[in-house]
Structures are given as structure tokens and as C-alpha cells.
Amino acid sequence: MRVAIVGAGALGCAIGATLTEGGLETWLVRRSTEQVAQLQQHGLRVDDAAGSRIVDVHATTQPADVGPVDLVIVVVKSFHTEAAVRSSEPLIGPETVVVSMQNGLGQEDVIAGIVGRERVLAGRTYVGGVLVGPGHIRSGVAGRLSHLGELAEPVTPRVRALAETLTAAGLTTIACDDMIATCWDKLLVNVATGALAGITGLTYGQFYDEPRMVATASAAVAEAIAVAQATGVRLSMTDPAAVLRLAAEGLGPDFKTSMLQSLERGTKTEIDAVNDAVVRAGRAANIPTPVNDTLVACVTGIERAMADRLDREGTP
Ligand SMILES: NC(=O)C1=CN([C@@H]2O[C@H](COP(=O)(O)OP(=O)(O)OC[C@H]3O[C@@H](n4cnc5c(N)ncnc54)[C@H](OP(=O)(O)O)[C@@H]3O)[C@@H](O)[C@H]2O)C=CC1
Ligand SMILES: CC(C)(CO)C(=O)C(=O)O
Known part of the structure; x- marks a missing residue:
């Protein structure tokens, strides 16, 4: 599965490092050319309960370099959602699913207004990430749950399959019937x-x-x-x-x-x-x-x- 993380900050890097280490082709997307160059040249340093290591991540400022993916995970701050999703258009193909793992209410409606409601799932995560410095995070993924579901219906096969894939890659994800x-x-x-x-x-x-x-x-x-x-x-x-x-x-x-x-x-x-x-x-x-x-x-x-x-x- 190909994944793009739109918003490679504290949380995006924590999720991105996990999925990369879990074997999914995962792209970290953000606007800062300096931060992306740092990730491309030196990788992402991840500190967690297991110690400190470098994860060799894919990073870009240009969604067009990545092309359509299976899953877009939106993890920009809520006030950047609209601009970030609009600029992510090259990541969206006919089968792409877009999920917000952001905090707060209302992001799914903003995303659905841009990419169409049928592509959008709701997500929430209890995973934590802290930026330590350029290309360096402290990650709290182990032992923390993420949740995924349709906007307004019980679990569908696509939700179940995605939750299984993410869980197998190390982001423990529960398929939920009631995302509200x-x-x-x-x-x-x-x-x-x-x-x-x-x-x-x-x-x-x-x-x-x-x-x-x-x-x-x-x-x-x-x-x-x-x-x-x-x-x-x-x-x-x-x-x-x-x-x-x-x-x-x-x-x-x-x-x-x-x-x-x-x-x-x-x-x-x-x-x-x-x-x-x-x-x-x-x-x-x-x-x-x-x-x-x-x-x-x-x-x-x-x-x-x-x-x-x-x-x-x-x-x-
Ligand atoms: N940190 C945490 O532990 C948790 C955070 N969350 C939620 O996740 C979301 C992100 O939080 P957090 O990671 O802390 O925030 P950060 O500010 O660390 O990361 C957000 C990233 O989004 C990038 N960004 C902004 N605009 C765009 C754009 N147009 N296209 C692509 N990337 C963009 C920014 O990089 P650049 O400026 O280079 O584009 C920035 O690195 C929030 O909704 C937060 O509430 C949820 C659970 C835990
Ligand atoms: C609950 C917590 C602290 C980590 O999941 C969070 O969501 C945040 O820092 O915004």
C-alpha cells in the first residue's frame, strides 16, 4: 500500500516513521524545503521507548512527485486543512481514501468539500509526537490506539481492510462503527x-x-x-x-x-x-x-x- 502523510510535523512524522518501518511505502509531505531537505539527506531521527534511531523516510514538498496513493492521512493543523488538501490533488486517484487524524471537530467536512464525501473516512489517534529539532521527533506510538471509520455508517470492508493494514504496519488501529x-x-x-x-x-x-x-x-x-x-x-x-x-x-x-x-x-x-x-x-x-x-x-x-x-x- 502507498501512503502519503500530508503534514509531516510532530504527529505526521511519528505515524510516517511507524508505517515506513512497518513496510508501507510512505511519503511525508510538507511545505518547508529546508525541513524536507533535512529528511531527504539525513533521514528522520526517532526517539521512543525503544531508544533512538534514524528512519530512512521518503519526503517531499511536491505531491506531484508522489502521484496517486492508496491512502492520504491528513495531519496538518486544523486551520491549514483546506489549503493542504487542495494542494494534495496529485495524490488523489480514483481509489484513494483520505482520512483526517487531526484533533477537533469539523475537518472531515472541509476535506469532503474538496475531494468528495465518498473518499473520506474519519480517523482519530491517541498517538503522540513531539518535535525535538529539525528532522528529529520523540514518538509515542507504541501502546497507543488509533481509530478509523466511515463518516456516518457502520464499519465497511474498506475500513476493516485499512485498519488491518495499518495495524500490521505498527499503527494499532480499531475499525469503528460510530466515528461521531x-x-x-x-x-x-x-x-x-x-x-x-x-x-x-x-x-x-x-x-x-x-x-x-x-x-x-x-x-x-x-x-x-x-x-x-x-x-x-x-x-x-x-x-x-x-x-x-x-x-x-x-x-x-x-x-x-x-x-x-x-x-x-x-x-x-x-x-x-x-x-x-x-x-x-x-x-x-x-x-x-x-x-x-x-x-x-x-x-x-x-x-x-x-x-x-x-x-x-x-x-x-
Ligand atoms: N502532536 C501530537 O501529539 C498530536 C497531534 N494531533 C493533531 O494532529 C495535527 C497535527 O499536529 P502536529 O503534528 O502536532 O502539528 P505540527 O505543526 O507539528 O505539524 C503540522 C505540519 O503540517 C505542515 N503543513 C502545514 N501546511 C501544509 C500544507 N499546505 N501542505 C503540507 N503540509 C503542511 C507543517 O509543515 P510546513 O510548514 O513545512 O508545511 C507542519 O510540519 C493537529 O490537528 C493536532 O491536533 C493529534 C494527536 C496527537
Ligand atoms: C492527547 C494528545 C496529548 C496526544 O494524543 C493530543 O492529542 C495532543 O497533544 O494534541
Whole structure:
């Protein structure tokens, strides 16, 4: 099977290295010529529980160099989805399936609007990746699950076959009947730790060690659970403590959430697709979400301060 990972950042490299080592022809696609040259010349350094090694990956800035693949995995930040999928047109052939493994809600609709609904599957992953430096990641794939399913129907043969292939290659993937519930389950995990860790700058170890963090995270998750339940989503977890346990499972004390990684780099976050998605859905269902509203305000404020600093001083 030929796979293209659109968005070869922290998560894309973690998934890409796994599938490459698992024997699938896997292409890492991103825009930065410097980063791609680094990967082409030196390979991808992967640190994980098994140690540190170089994985000889295929990387390009040019989807046309790759041509049509069997599977496109979209792992750009949510606000880059539309541009990234539009520029991925050369990767799409008659049989290509496109799946988002991004966090947040709404990416599948954006992708379907570009490539057609029939090609799109929903995916979510609990795998973690952290960028250590150019061409260098810390990967948390082992022991973490990914999920795959049709947008609005139970498991089909194509979903089952893809999940089996990815699992055989080392990305343990479950074929799911109800991806709306699965996407909300993952949203709960991001609501728990993403924004709060981003605002405070805390690693996972520090975060879970602070009772006030855990209490605030639980309150944010409880709101999201209430919103999901009011809109008929069949969540697999309805206890915030279970969500916090799942969010921490398999990720070490120095793990940094992707939202924290964005803020540390001085770049925009996915607050709009994560906590603000809960706020919007809450508003529509008449469920108050004051904790999530406050988290959105804080992260938006930090982003505003970074943008103004960039205008004024040239650095975020
Ligand atoms: N990191 C993690 O542990 C996890 C992340 N996620 C989700 O995965 C997604 C990606 O997160 P993460 O990997 O952390 O983010 P990163 O910022 O590390 O990676 C995103 C990559 O997308 C690339 N990109 C942006 N625009 C385009 C484009 N038009 N075409 C191709 N590539 C593009 C960027 O590279 P360039 O600028 O060179 O194009 C960048 O390297 C997010 O939705 C996140 O929420 C989900 C689970 C875990
Ligand atoms: C839950 C977690 C931390 C890893 O899967 C994540 O999704 C993120 O950092 O955005």
C-alpha cells in the first residue's frame, strides 16, 4: 500500500516513521524545503521507548512527485486543512481514501468539500509526537490506539481492510462503527489537557501533579460531556476522571500537548477546533460552557499578544 502523510510535523512524522518501518511505502509531505531537505539527506531521527534511531523516510514538498496513493492521512493543523488538501490533488486517484487524524471537530467536512464525501473516512489517534529539532521527533506510538471509520455508517470492508493494514504496519488501529462518538471521545481528551497545558506551559508530569489543574480540566471535560449528551452523541466515557486517565495513558511526564508545542513555537493553536467547538455546540444546545469559554478567551489572548509582538518586534 502507498501512503502519503500530508503534514509531516510532530504527529505526521511519528505515524510516517511507524508505517515506513512497518513496510508501507510512505511519503511525508510538507511545505518547508529546508525541513524536507533535512529528511531527504539525513533521514528522520526517532526517539521512543525503544531508544533512538534514524528512519530512512521518503519526503517531499511536491505531491506531484508522489502521484496517486492508496491512502492520504491528513495531519496538518486544523486551520491549514483546506489549503493542504487542495494542494494534495496529485495524490488523489480514483481509489484513494483520505482520512483526517487531526484533533477537533469539523475537518472531515472541509476535506469532503474538496475531494468528495465518498473518499473520506474519519480517523482519530491517541498517538503522540513531539518535535525535538529539525528532522528529529520523540514518538509515542507504541501502546497507543488509533481509530478509523466511515463518516456516518457502520464499519465497511474498506475500513476493516485499512485498519488491518495499518495495524500490521505498527499503527494499532480499531475499525469503528460510530466515528461521531469516537471524535467526541478524543475531543474530550484534548479539552482536558490541551488549552490548560498550553496556557500554563506545564508538561504532563507537572500538570497531573497540580490538583487545581486536574480540577479545572475535569470541569472543562464535564461541560463537554454535557454538551455531547445533549446533542445525542454516544460517548464511551461519561466520567471526567476516566477522560483524564485516558489522556495521560502511555505518555511520559515530559510530554507536551500539541497546543503547548504550538504556543512555545509562537504559532497559532487549534483552540477554534477544540474548546471553541464545545462552546459553539453548547450554545446551539443551550448548555452553558463557562470553563471552556474562559480557556478559549485565554488562549485567544495569548495568540493576540504573540501576533502583536510579531508585528512590533519581529518575533512572537
Ligand atoms: N502532536 C501530537 O501529539 C498530536 C497531534 N494531533 C493533531 O494532529 C495535527 C497535527 O499536529 P502536529 O503534528 O502536532 O502539528 P505540527 O505543526 O507539528 O505539524 C503540522 C505540519 O503540517 C505542515 N503543513 C502545514 N501546511 C501544509 C500544507 N499546505 N501542505 C503540507 N503540509 C503542511 C507543517 O509543515 P510546513 O510548514 O513545512 O508545511 C507542519 O510540519 C493537529 O490537528 C493536532 O491536533 C493529534 C494527536 C496527537
Ligand atoms: C492527547 C494528545 C496529548 C496526544 O494524543 C493530543 O492529542 C495532543 O497533544 O494534541
